[in-house]
């Protein structure tokens with residue numbers, strides 16, 4: 001006898017290289033090219049295409065530091081256009097609301113969606129459908145991580161980013177420790193350099209260690 005399970009599930013939908021993806025919408029020639037977008041007054045690199053990442057250009061790096069690589073590799077450089085990004089962000093969020101009107105917009109290119117009303121069995125397919133509809137309707141590629149808490153959905157999203165399908169679900173996986181072990185804390189927790197340093201000083205380098213390390217009270221904050 002099969003039973004349909006509806007457990008708690010949260011999806012984190014994150015637009016890939018969002019500002020670069022927005023620029024590429026209006027300039028398809030940029031596809032599969034190294035492209036970066038700069039912060040206000042062109043100080044730092046705030047968005048990179050995959051090709052730019054592969055050249056070793058770092059997130060948040062000052063423009064002048066990356067300038068040699070940029071010139072040598074003919075990297076396309078854009079000043080940020082926040083009214084454009086805001087407009088496209090609203091289109092993405094509106095599309096996501098078709099799956100659950102109660103979404104939590106977390107940043108300009110990320111949102112949490114409660115998908116508990118879909119069954120455990122179908123959830124990976126639902127993720128793929130969301131991804132394909134967002135791409136069709138807005139032109140923006142996304143990665144989708146699904147898990148039982150927000151923090152774990154962030155872990156799942158990190159894994160999804162490296163996958164062809166762009167979707168990872170941790171729903172129904174009994175022991176996620178081996179997965180957490182492979183995830184470096186600074187990749188997932190959205191914590192700044194200071195907090196990462198603090199964790200490192202305490203010998204904590206991956207998400208599994210962080211879970212064990214959890215002090216009472218912190219558990220809630222991290223949403224495990």
Ligand SMILES: [Mg+2]
Nearest residue numbers: 014015016109
């Ligand atoms: Mg993003």
